[in-house]
Amino acid sequence: MPQKQITWDLSQLVESISPDAVLKKLDLMTAEAEKIREKYHGKIQSLDAKALLKLLESRDAFTLKTDGTVRYCRLMYAADSTDKKAKQLNDASRRASAKADQALAFINVELGKLIASKPSLIKNRVLKEYRHYLERILRKAPHMLTETEERLIIAKDKNGINAWEILQSDWLSTRAFMITIKGKKKTLPYEQMTGLYQDADRGVRRRANQTVYEGLGKDDIVWASALRAVCEDHMQMCELRKYSTPMAQSVIDNDVDQKAIDSLMRTILKNVDLYRRYLKLKARLMGLAKLANYDLTAPLPNRPEKAYAWNEARKQVLEAYNGFDSEVGGWIREMYQKRHIDGEVRRGKTSGAFCAPWLAGKSAYVLQSFNGKLGDVFTQAHELGHAIHDYLATRAQNPTNCDYGSCIAETGSIFGELLLTESLLSKAKTNEEKQVILAQILDGFGMTAFQVSARTFFEQSMYEAIKQGRFLDGETVAKLWVAARNKIYGDAVEWLDVMIWEWTMKPHYYMANYRFYNYPYVFAKLFVYALYRLYKEQGRRFVPKMKRLLAAGASKPPQQLAKELGFNIADEKFWQKGMAQAEEFIDMLEKTL
Numbered sequence: 001m002p003q004k005q006i007t008w009d010l011s012q013l014v015e016s017i018s019p020d021a022v023l024k025k026l027d028l029m030t031a032e033a034e035k036i037r038e039k040y041h042g043k044i045q046s047l048d049a050k051a052l053l054k055l056l057e058s059r060d061a062f063t064l065k066t067d068g069t070v071r072y073c074r075l076m077y078a079a080d081s082t083d084k085k086a087k088q089l090n091d092a093s094r095r096a097s098a099k100a101d102q103a104l105a106f107i108n109v110e111l112g113k114l115i116a117s118k119p120s121l122i123k124n125r126v127l128k129e130y131r132h133y134l135e136r137i138l139r140k141a142p143h144m145l146t147e148t149e150e151r152l153i154i155a156k157d158k159n160g161i162n163a164w165e166i167l168q169s170d171w172l173s174t175r176a177f178m179i180t181i182k183g184k185k186k187t188l189p190y191e192q193m194t195g196l197y198q199d200a201d202r203g204v205r206r207r208a209n210q211t212v213y214e215g216l217g218k219d220d221i222v223w224a225s226a227l228r229a230v231c232e233d234h235m236q237m238c239e240l241r242k243y244s245t246p247m248a249q250s251v252i253d254n255d256v257d258q259k260a261i262d263s264l265m266r267t268i269l270k271n272v273d274l275y276r277r278y279l280k281l282k283a284r285l286m287g288l289a290k291l292a293n294y295d296l297t298a299p300l301p302n303r304p305e306k307a308y309a310w311n312e313a314r315k316q317v318l319e320a321y322n323g324f325d326s327e328v329g330g331w332i333r334e335m336y337q338k339r340h341i342d343g344e345v346r347r348g349k350t351s352g353a354f355c356a357p358w359l360a361g362k363s364a365y366v367l368q369s370f371n372g373k374l375g376d377v378f379t380q381a382h383e384l385g386h387a388i389h390d391y392l393a394t395r396a397q398n399p400t401n402c403d404y405g406s407c408i409a410e411t412g413s414i415f416g417e418l419l420l421t422e423s424l425l426s427k428a429k430t431n432e433e434k435q436v437i438l439a440q441i442l443d444g445f446g447m448t449a450f451q452v453s454a455r456t457f458f459e460q461s462m463y464e465a466i467k468q469g470r471f472l473d474g475e476t477v478a479k480l481w482v483a484a485r486n487k488i489y490g491d492a493v494e495w496l497d498v499m500i501w502e503w504t505m506k507p508h509y510y511m512a513n514y515r516f517y518n519y520p521y522v523f524a525k526l527f528v529y530a531l532y533r534l535y536k537e538q539g540r541r542f543v544p545k546m547k548r549l550l551a552a553g554a555s556k557p558p559q560q561l562a563k564e565l566g567f568n569i570a571d572e573k574f575w576q577k578g579m580a581q582a583e584e585f586i587d588m589l590e591k592t593l
């Protein structure tokens with residue numbers, strides 16, 4: 001097959017692909033941002049509803065006009081970081097975006113003041129397209145400091161607290177680890193070592209984990225210092241910004257409320273036995289008495305590893321979405337036909353997978369490295385689910401409302417994975433085939449719903465420990481980690497001793513000003529599993545409801561989206577519905593044994 005079919009065509013994003021023309025567009029972009037600034041800086045406080053609408057619309061028009069060019073540069077670079085032209089354009093677009101962001105940063109600050117002093121504006125009909133956006137601004141307003149203070153914090157953080165994150169990332173990317181594979185000694189970088197965690201050879205998986213975490217644990221003094229500083233800095237900022245708890249800021253940023261998150265986390269704890277039941281089944285499938293930590297997401301041994309050609313993957317993904325809805329299926333077909341997907345494996349391409357929206361084109365672009373494994377087919381369905389979210393939201397919403405928060409950003413993608421799961425299961429002929437598909441989806445569910453929850457419990461316990469006046473040295477942090485881990489796993493899994501250092505490699509713990517990164521993933525997984533359950537109960541009647549939910553983008557908070565489907569996300573019953581879907585998969589797996 002010609003490779004052309006599986007590389008993307010980015011030329012659609014811009015009027016001209018000539019680098020000079022693109023650079024010129026970027027210059028125009030900064031100039032235009034400056035124009036908006038000149039017109040409105042210092043004046044937002046005196047705007048009435050109509051004038052405010054005009055400002056918000058002009059910012060959206062600016063986004064629509066510039067999005068394609070910025071995307072083009074970023075995606076070119078993601079596709080090949082070794083390409084000089086791509087690097088140059090990416091650098092230029094980053095600089096231009098930073099300048100434009102700085103020029104327009106005053107809008108949210110001044111809007112916060114305006115809305116706080118005239119909250120009635122939110123209810124003004126003229127502004128109804130921006131209602132929820134303004135509600136979110138109002139919710140953040142009491143926690144903002146003065147413009148001078150905010151700027152000072154940004155300036156000091158750049159070389160202060162933010163440096164820990166850079167240090168941690170540099171440490172990981174510059175280490176070399178020694179490991180023996182098939183009798184040969186090898187020295188590998190961190191990225192390649194983590195690739196071995198999925199190796200079919202159990203011994204390799206064990207040695208890879210042992211080597212990496214032993215190495216990380218040796219520098220526990222560095223990691224503990226970093227975490228202490230990041231956590232204490234956060235507590236200090238919470239005090240200055242008047243957040244009532246360490247989690248409060250993240251709950252506001254994610255457009256949810258604490259009650260819903262508490263109910264979610266309680267549901268997780270009440271269902272740990274369900275997860276442990278799956279882990280026991282997986283152990284049986286692997287011929288083990290008990291899983292070790294390095295088996296949690298390992299492939300099932302002795303199963304025929306089916307290889308998927310690109311066209312076969314495309315067929316399966318398309319059928320899964322088409323079975324849900326023909327309009328959605330049509331958009332998926334368009335993604336392939338218009339070459340909005342880059343699946344080729346090549347040097348210089350960014351690792352992992354993502355979907356980037358293309359606002360002006362009311363479409364999206366997807367990147368992945370397609371190796372023909374079942375997991376790659378799932379990744380393709382996942383990323384294309386993001387694309388469907390973008391197709392629907394960009395048709396119904398202004399660009400401001402297309403910036404979804406973390407809790408709902410994964411709604412289309414996880415739903416797509418579930419559509420693929422059931423479509424593949426319905427075609428599977430043997431129990432072995434079914435086991436491979438079910439293990440694929442349940443491994444993912446277990447990691448995201450349960451293991452990620454342990455990380456949230458861990459983060460909470462660090463703040464509690466600090467409040468109690470405990471000093472967080474490496475050993476203490478490791479104890480908190482193990483306690484949080486045990487809440488989920490009990491004795492269902494055998495952990496290597498060195499896994500007490502697992503917390504050291506999670507980059508998000510070192511990101512200052514970005515706390516409690518984890519629970520939105522748990523939220524998203526169970527949210528979508530619950531929706532999927534509803535789909536199975538209601539059948540075709542559910543299809544337009546799901547499309548409306550995705551089309552709402554960020555124009556409504558998650559609790560409102562759920563309410564329109566008859567759910568209360570502060571009620572554990574809702575989350576339990578998601579668990580029921582996972583349980584059905586586990587039951588299916590049990591029947592294959």
Ligand SMILES: [Zn+2]
Binds near residue numbers: 382386410413
């Ligand atoms: Zn995703």
